[in-house]
Amino acid sequence: KQKQKKPQTQHDEPTIPFAPEDKILLIGDGDLSFAASLVEHHHCADVTATVLEKNFDELVEKYPHVPENIAKIEAEGSKVLYNVDATKMAPFVDKKGKDGTGVMDRIIFNFPHVGGKSTDVNRQVRYNQELLVEFFKRAMFSLAPGGSIIVTLFEGEPYTLWNIRDLARHSGLQVERSFKFQASAYPGYHHARTLGVVKSKSGDVRGGWKGEDRPSRSYVFVRKDDEARPVPRSSKKRSRDDDS
Numbered sequence: 001k002q003k004q005k006k007p008q009t010q011h012d013e014p015t016i017p018f019a020p021e022d023k024i025l026l027i028g029d030g031d032l033s034f035a036a037s038l039v040e041h042h043h044c045a046d047v048t049a050t051v052l053e054k055n056f057d058e059l060v061e062k063y064p065h066v067p068e069n070i071a072k073i074e075a076e077g078s079k080v081l082y083n084v085d086a087t088k089m090a091p092f093v094d095k096k097g098k099d100g101t102g103v104m105d106r107i108i109f110n111f112p113h114v115g116g117k118s119t120d121v122n123r124q125v126r127y128n129q130e131l132l133v134e135f136f137k138r139a140m141f142s143l144a145p146g147g148s149i150i151v152t153l154f155e156g157e158p159y160t161l162w163n164i165r166d167l168a169r170h171s172g173l174q175v176e177r178s179f180k181f182q183a184s185a186y187p188g189y190h191h192a193r194t195l196g197v198v199k200s201k202s203g204d205v206r207g208g209w210k211g212e213d214r215p216s217r218s219y220v221f222v223r224k225d226d227e228a229r230p231v232p233r234s235s236k237k238r239s240r241d242d243d244s
Helices: 033-040 056-062 066-075 121-142 164-170
Strands: 023-027 046-050 079-081 104-110 143-154 173-180 216-223
Touching (some): 023 121, 033 066, 056 066, 066 079, 104 121, 121 164, 143 164, 164 173, 164 216
Parallel strands (some): 023 104
Antiparallel strands (some): 143 216, 173 216
16 A cells, blocks of 8 residues: 655745844834844844934834834844934944945845825835835945845735835845745744724734734845945755845
């Protein structure tokens, strides 16, 4: 009697595009749960997490649970910076050197979005393209030699209409690779809405919307004619889902 083959279950090893020793800059990090996961679970020692909100009070009003994440980040010597606009941010450079070389090994912008509730798709696409182009221009100044910029977007429309690969090329970057973003690789991480948490009329925080469960893709960009410094093998496991 022929033995029946057990169905194969594919467990793709998540791609982690950074190493614990990298100097990491996070842009628009929302409720800071991603930064907290990098520090607490991935043992990243040098994380600078930035948010657009002007100060702590404004951030807490949007994300009431954020103090816990800030505590985790700061307890390990990493930091949180407020009032950082991705399109206008000052460069993070080596102040000792005269040439102002960027110091960030990895610059990560997860789920960039201009926000707002406009239903005009063309307008939203244009605004978000402008956001990414300005971000790329600014981020280049902070990028260390051999460093990379990583942007994560939801898959499907309208995000595919943004043509992120072309925007990056026109900004002096090239796509090194892209891969499936797996939120489960970042324990404690929850996708934070640009508008903040959704509350009921009584002020209770509603659940239900889980952006981290939606199919997403990360794009790794490097300067043209500049090779990214390789991430250690344990952090770079390629799966069938990786592409270039």
